Amino acid sequence: MKPWIAFSNILMKDMRSYYLKPPNISWGLIFPVAWTLMFFLRSPVAVEVRDLLPGVMALSILFGTTSMLAVTITFERKSRSFERLLLAPISLNLLMLAKTAGAIIFGVINAFVPVIFAAFLTSLSGINWLMVLASVVLIAITSTFLGLFIAVSVTQVFEAQTFSNFFRFPMLFLCGLFIPLSDLPSFIRPVSYALPLTYGADILKTAVSQNGVIAVPLSFFALVLFSGFLFAYSIYNVNRKWIL
Amino acid sequence: MKIIEAENLKKQYNGFKAVDGVNFYIKRGEIFGLLGPNGAGKTTTINMLTGLGHITAGSVKLMGEDYTRNAIKAQALMGIVPDESNLYEELNGRENLLFCGALYGMDKKQREKRADLLLTQFGLQEAAGKPFKAYSKGMKRKLTIAAGLIHEPEILFLDEPTTGIDVAFARQIRNLIKDLHKKGTTIFLTTHYIEEAERLCERIAFIVKGKIVREGTVVELMQETQGENIIDFTLGGDFSAIQKDFQNSFPGFKIISGENNSVSIQSSTSFTLLPLVKFFEERNLPVFEAKIVRPSLEEVFVNVTGIELQKMQNDQSIRPGPGQKGSV
Structure with a gap:
């Protein structure tokens, strides 16, 4: 038995079947760009493209990964094709990593599309690209595992979308991307610190504009912690709910 | 030689005993049938044997090795065909087989060779390039069986293989099962069609309300009607x-x-x-x-279980079993 053959084939099939399809591109790219443009146009003061970049990147990852993963896994569960994967002689951890790897890769690619656009509009010199890459990968992993957590918590496809928005929209407002954390009411701030995107966005801000407010190592640690918890809890739920 | 051995297998959901201490074994090369009405515990038993369900109590062994708590090693030796086709709608027939082969760690060349062989054997070579969603119900069932065989398993689990498909395809599938048996494949079959079990199986167990109420070869069971x-x-x-x-x-x-x-x-x-x-x-x-x-197995079943055949068929499907009396 060569588990890597199963892993790579699950990943390739998902990439082909789901991640390169138009609905995912619209959710992952168009929506965050439109949302950011809205802030750009409505802002009373002139906003630098470079200042918007961390936000667009973070949201592209968040929307690109969570929307598709939550929906596809729920869909496969409904059509029972997920059962076939559960019956394969590979560990549950490896199976779920294979199912999420496609979303993580897609999330990382998604994050750099706005960077390409920004390169035509402004100078990107002085950016800490290593930190950008590390944070993008970690945001992608955390967001994907959030999608997995949503997928294993619902039974219907429409529930997956609704439940996704329950997490995504508060993150959008509370993660400090568009409204600085210091401007948020003090009673809301603890909620912000309980959201993984707060830490991911802050690293991106530090890497792009050096204006993050949380210590970078602490943010990385928080993202790793969120990822570990979401993955472990999802596996626990799959074991409890899907393997009857 | 015993391929599968289940001892005092139990499954409980929130106090409800879905499977209540069943014992049975399957010998290499035989077709073993688990016969019972809807809700008797057939699918729950298959799920426990294949690793798709946790076992509340008891043990299962594959070729003498206990896999009660970890089914991964055993799953590599099993082919599983569920009661509903569960292949990927967006992939074509051949791609589905190749993907299933990959799940069992087969090399590309190995799975391509095997997929083409199975498509020919199952008469699906012309439909190999069509998406699975375009297949008829019978074709879907055939391809699902082929997918269960892609890695040449030691034992094939067939859960209600002819339920919900038309008579002609059901006949083809029964013939396929017979052919597989001739080639030495060990088959575990669940069905609610008594005559299907009688025609195909060498040994049969009747399961009712999670308990095996009678088990034996067809001849042994028939002796009860003498x-x-x-x-x-x-x-x-x-x-x-x-x-x-x-x-x-x-x-x-x-x-x-x-x-x-x-x-x-x-x-x-x-x-x-x-x-x-x-x-x-x-x-x-x-x-x-x-x-x-x-006297037929039907009489034995009715005598032993007290379940009227007509009721069992009505519970399950609109199609009568092969050669069964009357229509449902």
């Missing part, structure tokens, strides 16, 4: 009107079924027809036909 005499009458009127009168007059007879103009009666002792014919004619019910019925 000495049972069953006769079907076709009458010139409605039997139900005189049913009570009949039971009072012939207390030694058991009415198996009695609807409209036909009645099946059973006696454990030999009897002559004349008093019965006379009884019917005296009540203006002329006897048009009297037919001795060869």
Whole structure:
């Protein structure tokens, strides 16, 4: 038995079947760009493209990964094709990593599309690209595992979308991307610190504009912690709910 | 040699005993059938044997090795065909087989060779390039069986393989099962079609309410009907009107079924027809036909489980089993 053959084939099939399809591109790219443009146009003061970049990147990852993963896994569960994967002689951890790897890769690619656009509009010199890459990968992993957590918590496809928005929209407002954390009411701030995107966005801000407010190592640690918890809890739920 | 051995297997959901201490084994190369009505515990048993369900108590062994708590190693040696096709709608027939082969760690060349062989064997080579969603129900079931065989498993689990498909495809699938058996494949089959089990299986277990109530070879099970005499009458009127009168007059007879103009009666002792014919004619019910019925597995099943066949079929499907009496 060569588990890597199963892993790579699950990943390739998902990439082909789901991640390169138009609905995912619209959710992952168009929506965050439109949302950011809205802030750009409505802002009373002139906003630098470079200042918007961390936000667009973070949201592209968040929307690109969570929307598709939550929906596809729920869909496969409904059509029972997920059962076939559960019956394969590979560990549950490896199976779920294979199912999420496609979303993580897609999330990382998604994050750099706005960077390409920004390169035509402004100078990107002085950016800490290593930190950008590390944070993008970690945001992608955390967001994907959030999608997995949503997928294993619902039974219907429409529930997956609704439940996704329950997490995504508060993150959008509370993660400090568009409204600085210091401007948020003090009673809301603890909620912000309980959201993984707060830490991911802050690293991106530090890497792009050096204006993050949380210590970078602490943010990385928080993202790793969120990822570990979401993955472990999802596996626990799959074991409890899907393997009857 | 025993391939699968289940000992005191139990499954409980929130206090409900779905499977309640079943014991059985499957020998290499045989077709073993688990027969029972809807909700009897057939699929739950398969799920526990294949790793898709946690085992509450008891143990399962594959070729002598216990895999109760970790089924991964055993899963590599199993082919599983669920009661509903669960392949990928967006992939074509060949891609589905290749993907299933990959799940079992098969190399590309190895799975391509095997997929092409199975497509030919199952008569699906022309449809190999069509998306799975364009397949008919029967074709879907065939491809799902082929997917279960892609990695040449030691044992093939077939859960209700002919349920919900038309008669012609059901026949083809039964023939495929026979061919696989001839080639030495060990098969675990669940079905609610008694005659399907009788035709295909070498050994059968009856499962009712999570318990195996009888198990044996078809010949062993049939021995239970020796000495049972069953006769079907076709009458010139409605039997139900005189049913009570009949039971009072012939207390030694058991009415198996009695609807409209036909009645099946059973006696454990030999009897002559004349008093019965006379009884019917005296009540203006002329006897048009009297037919001795060869005892079948159906009688054994009804005797052992107390479940009427008609009820079991109605619970499950609109299609009668192969060659079963009457229609559902």
